[in-house]
Amino acid sequence: MTPMPFGPKAAVIEVQETALLAVRSIRGAFRRPFYFRDILIQMDHIGVGSLTIIMLTGFSTGAVLTLQSSAAMSRFGAVGLTGSLVSVVLVRELGPVLSALLVAGRAGSGMASELGSMQVTEQVNAMRALGTDPIKKLVVPRLFATVTMQPLLTIVADATGIVGGLAVAVGMLQISANLYLSSAWNGLNYYDVLGGLIKPIVFGAIIAVVSCRCGMRTEGGTQGIGRSTTQAVVVSSVLILVTDFFLTRLILLYTS
Amino acid sequence: MKASEDRSSDRTPASAAPLLELRRVSKYYGDSRVLNDVSFELYRGETKIILGGSGSGKSTMLKLMMGLERPDEGQVLIEGVDVTTASERDLNLLRPRIGMVFQESALFDSLSVFENVAYRLYERNMDEEEIEDRVERILGFVGLKEAINQMPSELSGGMKRRVSLARALAFQPKAMLYDEPTAGLDPITSRKINELIIRLRDTDDVSSVFVTHRLRDAFTLASQYAAEADGQVRFVREDGTFCIAHTRFVMLHEGGIIFEGPDEVLRKSTDPYIQKFIA
Numbered sequence: 001m002t003p004m005p006f007g008p009k010a011a012v013i014e015v016q017e018t019a020l021l022a023v024r025s026i027r028g029a030f031r032r033p034f035y036f037r038d039i040l041i042q043m044d045h046i047g048v049g050s051l052t053i054i055m056l057t058g059f060s061t062g063a064v065l066t067l068q069s070s071a072a073m074s075r076f077g078a079v080g081l082t083g084s085l086v087s088v089v090l091v092r093e094l095g096p097v098l099s100a101l102l103v104a105g106r107a108g109s110g111m112a113s114e115l116g117s118m119q120v121t122e123q124v125n126a127m128r129a130l131g132t133d134p135i136k137k138l139v140v141p142r143l144f145a146t147v148t149m150q151p152l153l154t155i156v157a158d159a160t161g162i163v164g165g166l167a168v169a170v171g172m173l174q175i176s177a178n179l180y181l182s183s184a185w186n187g188l189n190y191y192d193v194l195g196g197l198i199k200p201i202v203f204g205a206i207i208a209v210v211s212c213r214c215g216m217r218t219e220g221g222t223q224g225i226g227r228s229t230t231q232a233v234v235v236s237s238v239l240i241l242v243t244d245f246f247l248t249r250l251i252l253l254y255t256s
Numbered sequence: 257m258k259a260s261e262d263r264s265s266d267r268t269p270a271s272a273a274p275l276l277e278l279r280r281v282s283k284y285y286g287d288s289r290v291l292n293d294v295s296f297e298l299y300r301g302e303t304k305i306i307l308g309g310s311g312s313g314k315s316t317m318l319k320l321m322m323g324l325e326r327p328d329e330g331q332v333l334i335e336g337v338d339v340t341t342a343s344e345r346d347l348n349l350l351r352p353r354i355g356m357v358f359q360e361s362a363l364f365d366s367l368s369v370f371e372n373v374a375y376r377l378y379e380r381n382m383d384e385e386e387i388e389d390r391v392e393r394i395l396g397f398v399g400l401k402e403a404i405n406q407m408p409s410e411l412s413g414g415m416k417r418r419v420s421l422a423r424a425l426a427f428q429p430k431a432m433l434y435d436e437p438t439a440g441l442d443p444i445t446s447r448k449i450n451e452l453i454i455r456l457r458d459t460d461d462v463s464s465v466f467v468t469h470r471l472r473d474a475f476t477l478a479s480q481y482a483a484e485a486d487g488q489v490r491f492v493r494e495d496g497t498f499c500i501a502h503t504r505f506v507m508l509h510e511g512g513i514i515f516e517g518p519d520e521v522l523r524k525s526t527d528p529y530i531q532k533f534i535a
Contacts, residue, residue: 033379125324126362130376130423131352133344 018213025139025209038141046107046142047149053106054099054153055160061094062086062161066168070175079173083180084187086165087158091188091196095158097244100203103150104236108211111142112232115215116225124216134216143208150204151197158196191255199247203240210236273336274299275431275463276321276354281330283316290316292511293330298431298465301502303457305474306467307533308508314467315359317508318433321465322356323347335430352376355424356433361416363408369395369419370404376427394422398452414445421452431463432456438473450476451491457503458482459489471534478503478519507533 069085115138118124124134162184169175214232218224274297283291290313298304298321308314319325320332323339331340334350342350363372370391371378377387395401398418408416417437424432434453438446450473456462458481468474483490505522507515509529515522523534 121360121365122358122362123364125319126356126358126364126420126423128324128348129322129351129354129356129358130379130427131348132375132379133348 017217018209021135021139021213021216022205022209024135025143025212028133028136028140029144031136033136035137035141038137039144042141042145043149045110046103046145047152050099050103050106050149050153051156053102054157057098057102058090058095058157058160059164059167061098061157062090062164062166063168065089065094065161066165066173070169070173079175080179081183081187082169082173082175083165083183083185087162087184088187088192090161090165091158091192093244093248095154095161096196096199096203097240099153099157100150100200100207100240101237103146103153103204104207104211104240105233107146108207108232108236109229111208111211112215112218113225113229115212116218116228119216119218120221120225139208139212139216142212143205146204146208147201148204150200150207154196154200191251195248195251195255198251199244202243202247206239206243207236210239272300273333275335276465277331277333277336278317278320278327279331279333281320281327281332283313283320283325284328290511291320291327294508294511294513295330296321296506296513298463300430300463301461303464303466303477303503304506305477305503306465306506306508307469307471307474309469309533312508313511314469314508315435318356318435318465318467321433322354323351352427353429354431354433355427355429357417357420357424357435357437359435359439361408361413361420363416363419363423365408367408368404369400369406369408369411372408372419373422373426375423380427390426391422394425395419397425398422399448414441414448417441417445417449418452421449425456429462431465434464434466434468436468436470437466438468438470446470446473447476451482453477454480454491455482455489459484474505475519478505 065086066082069089070079070082073079073082073085115124118127118138124138127134127137165184166177166180169180170177211232214228214235218228220227276296276298278294278296281291281294281296282289294313294317296304296317306314306317316325320327321334323332323334323342326332326340331338333339335353337350339347339350364375367375373391373394374387377390382390392401392404395404398421400415400418400422403411403415403419408419411419421437432453437449437453441449453464453466454477457464457477466474466477480491480493483492504516504518506513507522507530514527515525515530522530525531525534
């Protein structure tokens with residue numbers, strides 16, 4: 001049983017345990033038995049299930065971004081470049097980060113509370129008693145599903161964001177659709193897209209590992225489940241934001 | 257379930273290694289010592305009833321036997337194999353030889369009764385027809401055939417306990433561990449569960465460890481036996497002519513074993529804690 005994370009020693013142990021879980025689940029992903037059904041269920045839950053909220057967020061973010069940036073651009077007489085600005089900001093930064101934060105809130109909390117209640121009601125122990133490795137059965141499918149779905153969700157967020165921007169540009173700012181779209185297209189280069197797809201893979205891994213770890217270490221009944229769920233969302237969100245800074249720095253270093 | 261043979265024969269413990277063994281085991285949670293230098297053996301055909309108050313380390317003992325937790329000192333052996341140092345992977349191969357019924361049933365609540373009982377069989381890639389056949393047979397044994405398609409949330413506490421029993425039996429374990437299987441159940445439902453456990457012991461020859469703090473259940477187990485005649489199972493109270501020799505009591509107190517022996521000796525014990533406990 002792990003103590004609650006107070007003090008430096010507990011923090012170090014927690015980091016170690018989380019890293020260990022990550023290593024074990026990556027190793028477990030390549031060893032039999034494989035739980036394809038569970039992977040599909042999780043992909044459906046995390047990917048398809050998050051689609052609506054991702055599209056909504058993407059659309060409104062793109063729309064707001066267009067409003068704000070066109071106002072700023074008009075000061076320099078460069079309204080025509082609004083599309084570029086929107087697409088670059090979305091693809092590089094807002095798409096990956098916002099969809100990761102949303103998935104952390106939606107799927108990460110779900111993972112932590114589900115695994116947490118399984119832990120508290122001894123279902124995890126029952127699983128072990130029946131000879132199943134809970135890391136393979138519970139953690140690996142969630143990790144795999146999040147890592148594969150997160151980039152796809154990010155692409156959806158980027159695309160709906162650009163469409164949202166288009167709606168505002170055409171409907172409210174009298175920018176022609178042609179100008180907006182060609183500017184958006186020209187603004188992006190290969191590395192923007194590549195960087196924008198590496199980020200969600202890393203974020204997805206963070207969400208799954210942190211949330212599963214929070215769920216698996218739950219103790220103390222219903223209250224404990226609530227605590228784990230909150231922790232999962234807070235810790236993965238903070239980690240996403242911090243990692244984003246360093247990832248951006250790395251990607252810029254290697255691409256410019 | 258295989259049919260019973262003459263139950264008086266073949267009841268002596270095999271001289272081979274015990275099915276389960278704890279060797280001078282100690283276990284700590286944080287700074288508090290839950291088990292203190294405990295040694296324990298379970299041989300084939302034996303039933304051991306672990307008695308003790310709350311927090312005496314009963315459940316911890318079961319978890320150690322199952323290899324779900326590792327001891328801080330001492331060794332745990334399953335069929336002579338030391339599990340203290342075994343990897344989680346090897347443990348997963350060993351654990352299914354022993355069935356365990358958890359305190360609160362611990363059924364997988366996202367799976368139906370059928371899927372719960374069939375869980376281990378699917379893991380082993382057994383033939384679909386064979387799985388259905390076996391699950392039906394086992395659910396018939398615990399008397400829950402009609403609940404086969406229900407979800408755990410639709411079941412009563414006693415039914416859940418029986419499904420949990422069925423799930424543990426599905427892979428035909430050599431030993432069963434019961435963690436307070438009757439806790440929180442009414443006397444009639446408890447009686448049903450106890451009868452199933454007695455039947456398993458007497459007609460199917462499953463060794464078992466039964467953890468409880470309810471004396472009534474413990475003495476039921478020690479004083480009754482199942483007799484099968486004309487396909488009917490009857491439960492007979494021991495009448496002095498017949499002694500259920502291989503059901504023994506183990507009394508835990510503050511992390512240590514303070515008594516081990518048959519029920520008549522337990523009743524006559526002069527230890528003040530035991531006297532208070534069985535009074």
